[in-house]
Amino acid sequence: MPVLKQIGQRFLKKKPLKGLVVAACMHITKETGALMTTLMAGGARVYLAASNPLSTQPGVVKDLAKYGVTVFHRDYDTDIKRLAGTRPHLIMDDGGDLTWDLTNAPDSWRKNLIGGMEETTTGVVRLRALARGDMLKFPMIAVNDTPTKRLFDNVYGTGQSTMEAIVMATNVLMAGKCVVVAGYGHCGAGVTARAKGMGARVIVTEVDPRKALQAHMNGYEVMTMRRAALEGDVFVTVTGDINVITQEHMMLMKDGAVVANAGHFDVEIDIKNVPAHVTLLAEGRLVNLAAGRGHPPAVMDMSFSNQALCAEWLANQDDTFPFRHPRIYDVPEDIDEYVAREKLKALNICIDTLTDEQRQYLNNFK
Numbered sequence: 001m002p003v004l005k006q007i008g009q010r011f012l013k014k015k016p017l018k019g020l021v022v023a024a025c026m027h028i029t030k031e032t033g034a035l036m037t038t039l040m041a042g043g044a045r046v047y048l049a050a051s052n053p054l055s056t057q058p059g060v061v062k063d064l065a066k067y068g069v070t071v072f073h074r075d076y077d078t079d080i081k082r083l084a085g086t087r088p089h090l091i092m093d094d095g096g097d098l099t100w101d102l103t104n105a106p107d108s109w110r111k112n113l114i115g116g117m118e119e120t121t122t123g124v125v126r127l128r129a130l131a132r133g134d135m136l137k138f139p140m141i142a143v144n145d146t147p148t149k150r151l152f153d154n155v156y157g158t159g160q161s162t163m164e165a166i167v168m169a170t171n172v173l174m175a176g177k178c179v180v181v182a183g184y185g186h187c188g189a190g191v192t193a194r195a196k197g198m199g200a201r202v203i204v205t206e207v208d209p210r211k212a213l214q215a216h217m218n219g220y221e222v223m224t225m226r227r228a229a230l231e232g233d234v235f236v237t238v239t240g241d242i243n244v245i246t247q248e249h250m251m252l253m254k255d256g257a258v259v260a261n262a263g264h265f266d267v268e269i270d271i272k273n274v275p276a277h278v279t280l281l282a283e284g285r286l287v288n289l290a291a292g293r294g295h296p297p298a299v300m301d302m303s304f305s306n307q308a309l310c311a312e313w314l315a316n317q318d319d320t321f322p323f324r325h326p327r328i329y330d331v332p333e334d335i336d337e338y339v340a341r342e343k344l345k346a347l348n349i350c351i352d353t354l355t356d357e358q359r360q361y362l363n364n365f366k
């Protein structure tokens, strides 16, 4: 994670987070560990709890304790409440559960809060619902939506780690199999590409007509889940939506069909009613984290560099900021561009620069 490492080295000298408490509700992986130690290098006191009941990598909790990160890991709901109770200055959320707890907590729990960052699509969807209901009480930055996160982490990270986890859990030969992917958003585009690359026949199900057309023109078969249920060997839901694969769909599936979810919550598959002839992976939770290794560090480098730099950006705001601006923010453009440039540098890739003449041409109507 070279970009994050470099940010950590600067944080160590400048201490931009000095004296601040950061409460992070994230998947407890080695990469999250690297982010936590970066924040500590910046002077923050860091508390961490898992953002999903099955997404903690063995060994990481112990390792983080050695570095001085307090990790709550008793049970999911209690841990998040304890995090909210740390009266944080900054929060990092992944899915919105910490945000929700802090929103409903006594005012005193938010007295230090400058704002926070949201890491995933489902969390941003929930933030927007809070904002629409006029219930958003503090500023949140939608890290998920920034190009250097969403176009890489969601696409390549989820794509590779989801297929890898399914193969690791089942040892199924993907070549020649029929893989059905529900949802052709950022993650779905990544999962379909990896499945196709492994030699599978890939079917997409969608509810958005534009996404369905895009999948069709990218060469995938598009159909309803009811029809796809009859064809698939392996099913992956990655929509952020509920009841995408129902008991009725599973009753139609072939013997030995494998069903997995890579969306944030375990609500996409009717996990209570899985028939005996179908195999559900990872209890319907994020299969790439619960049954695999999660996203590779190379891609988390970009997501977590955005997180660290946004924490610094919030820490640099004045005291009145949270009260003046309890809304959803984009990652500042200069942060996103910095992450892309530094990542290219780390990869030893050079690109061209606009000449003055070109800039002028692109900025003029005539």
Ligand SMILES: NC(=O)c1ccc[n+]([C@@H]2O[C@H](COP(=O)([O-])OP(=O)(O)OC[C@H]3O[C@@H](n4cnc5c(N)ncnc54)[C@H](O)[C@@H]3O)[C@@H](O)[C@H]2O)c1
Binding pocket: 120, 121, 122, 123, 153, 154, 158, 182, 183, 184, 185, 186, 187, 188, 205, 206, 207, 208, 211, 238, 239, 240, 241, 243, 244, 262, 263, 264, 265, 286, 287, 288, 289
């Ligand atoms: N597993 C991981 O590590 C990981 C990483 C990033 C995001 N996520 C999660 O994955 C989910 C998807 O994220 P994204 O960034 O791809 O979102 P996205 O908004 O880009 O795409 C979601 C797609 O699902 C489609 N959809 C919604 N309901 C559907 C239904 N009933 N049937 C078929 N398609 C449907 C939408 O039209 C949309 O095209 C979210 O829950 C997100 O939080 C997981």
